[in-house]
Amino acid sequence: MSEELTIGFLPLVDACLPILAHEHGFAEEEGLSLRFVRDVSWATVLDRLLYGHTDAAHLVAPLAIATTLGRGRPAQPLSAPFALGLNGNAISFRSKLAARLLTPGELGDPVILGTALKQEVARLAGEGRRLRFGVVHRYSSHNYKLRYWLAGCGIAPDRDVDIVTVAPPFVCDALKSGEIDGACVGEPWNSVAVDRGVGNIVLATAQIWLRGVEKVMAMREPVMEDRRPAVEALIRAMRKAGAHFIDPANWEENAAILARPEYVDQDARLILGAISDRLVLTQGAAPVHYADFMFQHSEAANFPWVSQAEWLYTQMVRWEGMDYSVEEATRAARVFRPDVYRTALKGTDDPLPGANSKVEGSVANPLQVTTQQGNITLAANTFFDGRSFDPERAQEYLASLP
Template identity: 60%
Template sequence: MSLDTIRIGFLPLVDAALPILAREQGFGEAEGLAIELVRDMTWATVRDRLLYGHTDAAHLVAPLAIATALGRGRPAVPMAVPFVLGLNGNAITLAVPLAEQVLDDDSLGDPVMLGGRLRAVALARVAAGKRLRFGVVHRYSSHNYMLRYWLAAVGIRPDVDVEIVTTSPPFAADALAAGEIDGICVGEPWNSIAVDRGVGRIALVTAQIWRRGVEKVLAMRAETVDRDPDLVRRLVRALHAAAAHFIDPATRNDSAAILARPEYLDAPVDPIARAISDWVRLVQGAAPVEIPDFMFQYREAANFPWRSQAAWLYSQMVRWDGTPYSPEDAAAAESVFRPDIYRAALAGSGAPLPSASSKLEGAIDGTSLGAGSTQGRLILGRDQFFDGRAFDPDDIPQYLASLP
């Protein structure tokens, strides 16, 4: 049969796995799709290639899809996110000299204790006239918002007590090695590569800051979704099948080998395989440690585009851009996430489909919670923020007022 071609842009990261595996393992072809993948090195290029029609869809940091729809930093373009490619999966890696100042041993830091020690170092550096500098992958990225959320909650003022700059994920270890930055918040395998090179030490993972935090998404121009909804639904099904394949322990080695290829991540197999299996090496030469839910790609309707997650990202955009809250912008931000398309694509498949499109974020503690679904049985696990706050998407101004 003839296949419909769809071009998808991506960055060389482990969480680009689903479109890569959809192509390589035949899930796209099973849905009548010929998936072509376009590799870039910066999120700005991935976005621009999508907006100017060089690609049809993109593996993209979730906040950038919302910022693009709202016209932050460029003319607004309507966007649609019908599928979430993964939750969490990032880490905060410190340059070795800084890590030795704030960490006692070779285990992950506690967000509060580590934050207190980092604050003391940061303030001393301010007094000495040379602020600590952290690298994130884009201004509009979950990496930036997770890092800022943690820093602010422990009493470190982003942009005042520390500097935050942009660095491309594949060059993050190089920036640490050159002494240009003191820490990074990036996705795998680039934290692990910094560790294996001996230039960094993983201090926190973002799952410690917001368990189940939204990370990468499938982003499309809204006009593409409107023009060919059937193609979009087939792509969602292909990615969903790829997600089930990705988390199967029996496929991990094969998946890591595929992702490591030069045309994809162009990186060693070992750190990729570790990330897939939730085992992370924190210090050069040390044994990897298991970090449950380090990456989260499939269970608990992980791929469902919750509008409340988009609302939280918008709240952080308001917070850190210094712009006033706008009910219209909040609604527009939420409308970028398209649970209606996800439900339509997977209806009749047996996949759990949440009946609600929004929820209270950060409200599930150590116990799991049954959630309403129109299809299948849906159990949601712990999703707390490290400071114990919960986010109500229906009251963003009150939430913003409560933040430090």
């Protein structure tokens, strides 16, 4: 008899791995039956997880850390033994703003676009106005990457521009109404905004941090420990789903599955664009290919690097004006569970890194790394400003940031 796991998710393309593990029978091969609960906001996904309505959740990675540290609610320890992918988000501006700052139909250069945006912010300040940007949650990689880019270009978040929370399915409506001037959100919602003529895609978040962490499979720590065999089976099933997902022969089939009403409930054509790394940036334009816009499988993409959790904690400290705490940093790091990932895949054909942590942003050219099993060559993982993050020197890193 199969063991059931209930998984909460938002209608986003990067919820694909557990969904496809179910739809293609990979979960069943591992003795699992998966049931899904679809929500519209990360807050509700988290509530269902914490109150036991779901066993696991597709979750923005910083929210798992914030929940563990007790930010905004009583602390409950969460564990993330699997990264659902890297990259995959984009920044979209209202069409008129985008047209003022860059050539429509082209992705901007982060530095050049940032410089132009800074000038626009100054112009609007002279008229007593400020731009407002939407992010999907206060504790999201979207928020931190948008802020990282703005600050790196000389624009002070919360002082020069406003940043507000908008749930992903409502970003298009917020752009259309003028409630926000731009947003950082996952697919397909950037492409939906373009398709409706209310926004243009101007940057991929991979241009801000290439190979940056996005969503994780999160669960309450006691549940993960109690149901460890089922969790490890889920990891194996999702790895199989990832290999299927990245095969071009399967793109159209998987886009059709994800487009169904019970999952993303959007046009399969738009979902296919994200899967194939071919995005229409402005209404009516030809698709633009941006390699590895989504990154779901290769180079140990699903490995929960502890150093990525530690980088997210530094951004939490940075933008909340907190003091850096070694004890909190340690708790934040423990949310990511490479030990569980390793146990699940030991003895399989899946490659496993030899370390649990690395210097983020330090790889500019392909680098073969030491492994526990198999072979792994990491491609570039740079930040747009050329900085790197050494978790052993986190406080020095924080002190160096603008």
